[in-house]
Amino acid sequence: MFFHYNGLMDAKRFPNSAKKNIGPEKFKSAVVPKGVVVAVGGNEDKEHDLLVLRRMVALIKNSPILIEVITTASEIPEETSKMYQRAFDRLDNTTVQFMHIHTRKQAEDERYIQRLKKCHIVFFTGGDQLRITSTLGGTVFLNTIINKYFTEDCIVAGTSAGATAMGQTMIYDGESSEALVKGSVEVTAGLGLIQNVVIDSHFITRGRFSRLMEIITTNPGHIGIGLGEDTGIIIRDGYLIEAIGNGLVVIFNGKHIRYSNISSIKSGEAIAVENMHVHTLVNGYGYDLLSDQFLMPAELEKISNS
Secondary structure, eight states: OOOOOOSSBOGGGOTTSEEOOOSSGGGTTOEEOSSEEEEEOSOOOSSSOOHHHHHHHHTOOSSSEEEEEEOTTOSOHHHHHHHHHHHHHTSTTEEEEEEOOOSTTGGGOHHHHHHHHHOSEEEEOSSOHHHHHHHHTTSHHHHHHHHHHHHSSOEEEEETHHHHTTEEEEEEEOOOSSOOBTTOOEEEEOOOSEEEEEEESSTTTTTOHHHHHHHHHHOTTSEEEEEOTTEEEEEETTTEEEEEESSOEEEEEOTTOOEEOTTTSOTTSBOOEEOOEEEEEOTTOEEETTTTEEEOHHHHHHHHHO
C-alpha cells in the first residue's frame, strides 16, 4: 500500500509510523515521519573534508549503508554519477548505486521499486527540479519514496535542484537578484515531504534573497529556507531543523508580516513588506518549524534527545 503524504498526517493512515507529542496543541496527535530529510544547497564538497556528505551518512547506523542516487534532474547523469561514486567511495561502509530515470515509464519499473525498498539513503542530484516533479510526480516510484520516508528509518536527501524539490511548494524558474518585484518567480507543487516550506539553493552565491522573500510575502503561512553552497539542513520528525556544513542557512518567516502591497501592485512593480522575520543559521544551530523558534546548539540538542 502506498500513501500520498503532504506533511504531518493522521495516525490511521500510517500505522507503522511514530506518534509523538511534538509541539502546539493542534499537533499533539499528529504522526511524524520516521525518516529524515537532508536538503543541501548545492556544490557540496566531494573531494576534501566531505563535511556535508559525511554528516548525512553518519545518520545511518546500519552497515553497509546502501545509497541510491537518482539523477533525474541532471542533464549529464553519467558525469554526475562519476563524481558521486568517487565521493561516496571515500566514506566508510557505503555502497552506492545510480538510477538514471528520465521518463515516467522508467519510474514504473519494478526493479527500481525493489531497489528503493532496500536502500537506506535516497539521494536526488542537482540539475532542473522541474524534471524531478514532472517525471516522478504521481508515480509508484515517488509514492514508494514517500511511504519509505514516513514509515521507515531512512534518509531522503537532495542537493541543489534535489533540495529545492523537497518542499510542498517549489521554485522552478525566475531570478530576482536585483530587486524585490512582483511576478519575478515561478512556483509549482514540490514533492511535499516538508509541509508549508519553500526551499531555495545556491542562495548566497546567486543572490536569491529577493526571490524567496517574494514567495513568502505572497504565502506568509510558509517558511522560506535559503541554503548556501556546501551547506544543508537535517529535518527530523518533519519539523526540527539542524544546520550542517560550512555556510549559511537563511530562514524567512512571514507569519508576522503586518503589511505588504503585494495584492495591490502590478506584475513587475516593487514590493513593500513590513516585519518579515529573518534568521541565519550556521553549523549546529537549529529551527523549530512548529513553534517558529530559533534554536541555539544546546537547545537543539536538548530537544533532539527528548
